[in-house]
Amino acid sequence: MSDAGAPGADIGIFGGSGFYELFDEAAGGTTTLAIDTPYGPPAGPVTLGHIGGVRVAFLPRHGPDHQHVPHQVPARANVWAMARLGVQRIIGPCAAGSLANHVHPGDFVVLDQLVDRTWGRPDTFYDEGAAHHVSFADPYCPQLRSAAVDAAARCGITAHERGTVVVINGPRFATRAESRSYRDQGWEVINMTQYPEAYLARELGICYCGVALITDYDTGVEHDPGMEPVTQEQVFAFFEDNLHRVRELLAVLVPSLRSTRSCDCAAARGPLVNPPLPA
Numbered sequence: 001m002s003d004a005g006a007p008g009a010d011i012g013i014f015g016g017s018g019f020y021e022l023f024d025e026a027a028g029g030t031t032t033l034a035i036d037t038p039y040g041p042p043a044g045p046v047t048l049g050h051i052g053g054v055r056v057a058f059l060p061r062h063g064p065d066h067q068h069v070p071h072q073v074p075a076r077a078n079v080w081a082m083a084r085l086g087v088q089r090i091i092g093p094c095a096a097g098s099l100a101n102h103v104h105p106g107d108f109v110v111l112d113q114l115v116d117r118t119w120g121r122p123d124t125f126y127d128e129g130a131a132h133h134v135s136f137a138d139p140y141c142p143q144l145r146s147a148a149v150d151a152a153a154r155c156g157i158t159a160h161e162r163g164t165v166v167v168i169n170g171p172r173f174a175t176r177a178e179s180r181s182y183r184d185q186g187w188e189v190i191n192m193t194q195y196p197e198a199y200l201a202r203e204l205g206i207c208y209c210g211v212a213l214i215t216d217y218d219t220g221v222e223h224d225p226g227m228e229p230v231t232q233e234q235v236f237a238f239f240e241d242n243l244h245r246v247r248e249l250l251a252v253l254v255p256s257l258r259s260t261r262s263c264d265c266a267a268a269r270g271p272l273v274n275p276p277l278p279a
Ligand SMILES: [Zn+2]
Pocket: 141, 142, 143, 144, 206, 207, 208, 261, 263, 264, 265, 266
């Protein structure tokens, strides 16, 4: 991609192939770009187009063939590619398990807090030059969260307005004891990809919103010893069956994001040594 006349986008979505039909055909269709980054290639080419008149960039976080397992998702390259395109807001839909009795498969959770239990993942752009410590007290953009909650209501989707996600390293699922300990902490959602994706977006001053589609009850439900633990087949099949509901949400949410940003997310961006991003 060259700098001169480079295409761009305002909204980024880390989605999958099931989202391509959201693009406005009348707005010129889509363009696919292979973007290289100082952190290596992103998980796949970025598709640019319009949804409801808004410029959008899609990137499958696991790759077009789901070839990157969660702990090997090239999150820095994925987020940097979005920043390179000028994206100011990222929506990160994801599959997740429920840790709470009141959160059921098929529900959506608009995440508001995050607990990082991953390890060994490159999770900063600021590992060179002057120290740059970024507040992550509130990991998700309040303005984007509010828009996502409104969009879910307009779609008639059951969405919890807040929830804490514990991000585990994977690719294995949690043990019963781990899952029970997370429940005991009061955390509602378990997932493998929200970290460092959400944090890396913050480091570049990009608003980030995590919308979890609940696919399972992780290792089971309290007081139901007959409940079977989650399997990969169950997660993939459930997510596929419910993809149209994620699409419905995005089709309402994205066009509602025309307003300028009133949050503080942009202020988190510091002086990058490598790579220098365009202002
Ligand atoms: Zn924000």
